[in-house]
Amino acid sequence: MALDIGSVRIGVAMTDELRIIASPHSVIKRNGTDIDVPLKIAITARIDLIVCGLPVGLNGQETPQTAKTRDFIEHLRAKTDVEVVAFDERLTTKEAEEMLIARNYKREERRKIIDKVAACLILESYLRRKTDA
Numbered sequence: 808m809a810l811d812i813g814s815v816r817i818g819v820a821m822t823d824e825l826r827i828i829a830s831p832h833s834v835i836k837r838n839g840t841d842i843d844v845p846l847k848i849a850i851t852a853r854i855d856l857i858v859c860g861l862p863v864g865l866n867g868q869e870t871p872q873t874a875k876t877r878d879f880i881e882h883l884r885a886k887t888d889v890e891v892v893a894f895d896e897r898l899t900t901k902e903a904e905e906m907l908i909a910r911n912y913k914r915e916e917r918r919k920i921i922d923k924v925a926a927c928l929i930l931e932s933y934l935r936r937k938t939d940a
Contacts, residue, residue, distance in 0.1 A: 808857040809930035811922050812876050818922025829930035831923035842883050857889055860896030860929040899928040919933045
């Protein structure tokens, strides 16, 4: 499972048991550092790994959003025995938006799904990196 953790929404993506195919799953409306909904999804789907996108600046430096995301990740780790990893997510939201524009999604439609598409891109990148390693 992958999470694209934003200030307003969290995008969720899932992979198959063989960790080959990533698919957009859902978008969760954020409520502070509330981690109950992502944890419920993980428990229901019997997830054994949560990949959290870590927003790092284009220059590789941490930003204020990086610190907020790290805080969310630490709260998540404290509440579960599932392995939680942070993974560089630079430009995934931009890439997701470009993909949706290329497929002629209107702005309102894009806003509803962009976070789960970005989570899917994070998961695909993570799976590719693990396969190449």
